[in-house]
Amino acid sequence: MRLEINKNIIALPLVIIALTLLVGYFEPAFLTVDSAIAVLRRMATIGIMAVGMTFVIMTAGIDLSVGPTLALSGLVSYFTLVSGMPVPVAILAGMASGIAVGAINGIIIAVGKLPAIIVTLGMLSIVRGTALLIGGPTLHQISGHESYSFIGSGALLGLPVSIWIFLFIAAIGIFIQQVTSYGFQISTLGDNPEASHLSGRRTRLLIFSTYVICGCCAAIAGIIDSSQVYTASANFGEFGTELDVISAVILGGASLFGGKAYVINTVFGVLFLGIINSGLNILDVPIESQLMFKGTLIVIALGFTSLSRNSKS
Amino acid sequence: MVDALAALNISKSFDGFIALNNLDFTLQSGEVRALVGSNGAGKTTLIKILTGAHAPSTGTISINGKQLPGGDPAAHISGGISCIYQHTSLAPNLTVAENLFLGNHPTNRFGLLDKKEMKRRAQQLIKDNETDVSPNDLVADLPTVKQKEVEILKALAANSSVILMDEPTAWLSFPEVQRLHDTIRRLKKTGVTIVYISHMMDEIFRVCDNATVLRDGKLVWQGSVAETDRSSMVQHMLGDGGQDTSNERNERRNEVEKGQKTLRVSNLSRENLFSEANFSLYQGEILCITGLIGSKRSELLQCLFGVAQPDKGQIFLHGIPQKIDTPRLAIQLGIGLVPEDRRMQGLFLSHSIEENHVAASLGDFVNRGLFNRKRVRTRAQDTIRQLNIKPDDVKKTVGNLSGGNQQKVLLGKWLETAPDILILDEPTVGVDVGAKNDIYQVLQAFKEEGGAVLIVSSDVEEVQNIADRVLVMANGKLSASFDAQALSHEELVAKISGESVNEA
Numbered sequence: 157m158r159l160e161i162n163k164n165i166i167a168l169p170l171v172i173i174a175l176t177l178l179v180g181y182f183e184p185a186f187l188t189v190d191s192a193i194a195v196l197r198r199m200a201t202i203g204i205m206a207v208g209m210t211f212v213i214m215t216a217g218i219d220l221s222v223g224p225t226l227a228l229s230g231l232v233s234y235f236t237l238v239s240g241m242p243v244p245v246a247i248l249a250g251m252a253s254g255i256a257v258g259a260i261n262g263i264i265i266a267v268g269k270l271p272a273i274i275v276t277l278g279m280l281s282i283v284r285g286t287a288l289l290i291g292g293p294t295l296h297q298i299s300g301h302e303s304y305s306f307i308g309s310g311a312l313l314g315l316p317v318s319i320w321i322f323l324f325i326a327a328i329g330i331f332i333q334q335v336t337s338y339g340f341q342i343s344t345l346g347d348n349p350e351a352s353h354l355s356g357r358r359t360r361l362l363i364f365s366t367y368v369i370c371g372c373c374a375a376i377a378g379i380i381d382s383s384q385v386y387t388a389s390a391n392f393g394e395f396g397t398e399l400d401v402i403s404a405v406i407l408g409g410a411s412l413f414g415g416k417a418y419v420i421n422t423v424f425g426v427l428f429l430g431i432i433n434s435g436l437n438i439l440d441v442p443i444e445s446q447l448m449f450k451g452t453l454i455v456i457a458l459g460f461t462s463l464s465r466n467s468k469s
Numbered sequence: 470m471v472d473a474l475a476a477l478n479i480s481k482s483f484d485g486f487i488a489l490n491n492l493d494f495t496l497q498s499g500e501v502r503a504l505v506g507s508n509g510a511g512k513t514t515l516i517k518i519l520t521g522a523h524a525p526s527t528g529t530i531s532i533n534g535k536q537l538p539g540g541d542p543a544a545h546i547s548g549g550i551s552c553i554y555q556h557t558s559l560a561p562n563l564t565v566a567e568n569l570f571l572g573n574h575p576t577n578r579f580g581l582l583d584k585k586e587m588k589r590r591a592q593q594l595i596k597d598n599e600t601d602v603s604p605n606d607l608v609a610d611l612p613t614v615k616q617k618e619v620e621i622l623k624a625l626a627a628n629s630s631v632i633l634m635d636e637p638t639a640w641l642s643f644p645e646v647q648r649l650h651d652t653i654r655r656l657k658k659t660g661v662t663i664v665y666i667s668h669m670m671d672e673i674f675r676v677c678d679n680a681t682v683l684r685d686g687k688l689v690w691q692g693s694v695a696e697t698d699r700s701s702m703v704q705h706m707l708g709d710g711g712q713d714t715s716n717e718r719n720e721r722r723n724e725v726e727k728g729q730k731t732l733r734v735s736n737l738s739r740e741n742l743f744s745e746a747n748f749s750l751y752q753g754e755i756l757c758i759t760g761l762i763g764s765k766r767s768e769l770l771q772c773l774f775g776v777a778q779p780d781k782g783q784i785f786l787h788g789i790p791q792k793i794d795t796p797r798l799a800i801q802l803g804i805g806l807v808p809e810d811r812r813m814q815g816l817f818l819s820h821s822i823e824e825n826h827v828a829a830s831l832g833d834f835v836n837r838g839l840f841n842r843k844r845v846r847t848r849a850q851d852t853i854r855q856l857n858i859k860p861d862d863v864k865k866t867v868g869n870l871s872g873g874n875q876q877k878v879l880l881g882k883w884l885e886t887a888p889d890i891l892i893l894d895e896p897t898v899g900v901d902v903g904a905k906n907d908i909y910q911v912l913q914a915f916k917e918e919g920g921a922v923l924i925v926s927s928d929v930e931e932v933q934n935i936a937d938r939v940l941v942m943a944n945g946k947l948s949a950s951f952d953a954q955a956l957s958h959e960e961l962v963a964k965i966s967g968e969s970v971n972e973a
Contacts, residue, residue, distance in 0.1 A: 335842075337835040344828055347817040354776070354806060354814055355829040355882075356797040415819045 168424040172431060179435035186438050199430035200318040201377035206404040207329035208373030210422045211366040213405050214346040216414025217272040219367060222374040222401055223393035224283035225257045229375035230382030230392055231291040234298055243303045251375045257283055258371020262364035287390035296388045308384030318380045329419040346414030403454050404429050471534040473498040473662040474631045479528035481514050488514040490686045496662050501653060503673040504666045506683035507706050507927050512666055516633055520552045521545035532630060551624030552633040557616050559608045565619055566591035566604035569626045594622050614645035618652060633664045638672060650676045668762045670699045670966055684708055703966040707929035731921045732890055737782035742768045743945035755922040757936035760965055765945045766925040767809055767894055774806040775799040800829060805883035809894035815879045818868030823849035825867050825878050830886040852881040857907050873904025880908060891915060892923045897931060909935050929961060941965055
């Protein structure tokens, strides 16, 4: 099997390398293995959600509800643990909560034919409310569950487990998108929904499935998050999480209008975003300037992708 | 006398496809001119050039002797050309007065909108043109015909001396059409020049003075409608049939005469679209349904492919009644549909040739959920060779191919599903001559291997070239079938224009 490499794919890694070297020039500590691991670890949850979001965006959809879904899944896992269930059951329960949110999104969008941006915006609020109802405003400390904490804080072969999970999910995502019939169907659906329907595809089922995938990824991110800080809270996945996730996908070259996109490019988008975040931190740039700089950079990067897209057509 | 509108030596080409070829189009003040031609004849391109949406490749446009820049919509409107499109271009949530002066509203001395003056002028305009609306009416609340009248007023408010009307009656009932025609006659008296674009022969003969007929981007006939009749007009539109190959084809057809009946349609009806359609399709034949645009042929095809549901009637496949409610089921039952609009309904434009090729037959290329790219490639390469697709590279993005090659990719995609019945809706619109012949050959080969082909086509030349039997559809009614050879070109044209069908 040979991976199909998008031509645009070369540009982003080059920018990432250049940016890393630039930050490293001012702060040599940035160019160490420890620092690289720290960058990846910070981006693991965003990265996992971005992989799921890529499939949604390929269908010209969007999911704004990933932040609260992350919080909900952490809480569901916490309460399952507290009730005395074993760790694997807690993990499955957390994932199930994310899948349920995704399924509700998916049914309303695919069958009800309502715009994804409105449905998931509503869901953003509904799921946050649900999480607050379940968990209240307090922090819930998770203690005494070694194997649960291992997910977020443990390490394997020198790499944190959360990074392994991100790499694993990214690999699955790349595999699904590149090699499976499902990935092909999602990509053609996004390119032309009517032609897809007339070619005998089950378009509603396909659209539905992408929101389930996205919800499930958000839930996995929620489990990692809660185990990383030994805490579950209804306020995790704060406002802006969904924007980071969507930015990573778009930086990877996916079009909000749907169609072909590459999960591998999303992974590079995640790295790009991570290096900006960590690089600005390590250079002691104040948070207000960080936000402005980050926003500007994203708009410039998007300008370039849409330029190269336009020049091709 | 200076021409009210003079478009001279107009040519326009898109990526090597010549849409208009050295056309002269001049109109006198107060003239109502019909502009007719079948799909792809170049009418739309001409309208777009006249409104300034497209710049012509060559040629000049002038109004009352004053030359317009070309390719600048604002300059064309202020120069005096307005266009009324098939679908309304009014802002539905604004009032009539606001719509009339949208873009050039009167202002008071502070530069703000002068509502009083706007209303006064709107009232004046409405009165002058005997229109039955109030300046305060919300456009969304008006019936379609009044919206059309408001659009005409809007054109007059912009001081237009030439008004283009693109299928203005497509959404109107019969009395409303009469009313619109009265308005046109009134405008004519005031010296306004009108270009009336329509497929409705009745209307053209009722309201127009002269007619211009386009075919393949060229002027084929121009003259007074009083000196011609419907069938010669349709004849001009559709062109002279190619009779050359008919004998050879006749022999071939006789060989496959008694094929199996694969599809039978019985009393199929859909409210307000078509009624009581009856026909059979046999193995090893090409059946064409022809007629003018708007005769609801595509709507009939949609029912056969599960895109829409008939209200009444039945569809039999190999003698078994079937309820086809999704395209997915239609494909499983062995039906393929090459839709009318390849870009909107058929192709995945940002995907490659090979990806498009397998999009309707994925099951054959998937093993336990995994895509067999190697098999995809070989099959796509075979098709590229068989259909003579250029460029012959399976990785090329379909959006960058020419119209003819795109159509071939689409045809290849459906042949890959190995259908019993292949349905094609206007298979060669916007396709160059070479690709047309390639497509015909492939369809002949498919038929000779026992396939059944159903084609909807408005191109009489094409129908005479390729059909074994012909059905004519007019206003949602299907005629009995004719042997394509038994019918002369003139007879077929007469049937299409609706004369003989009415007599029978």
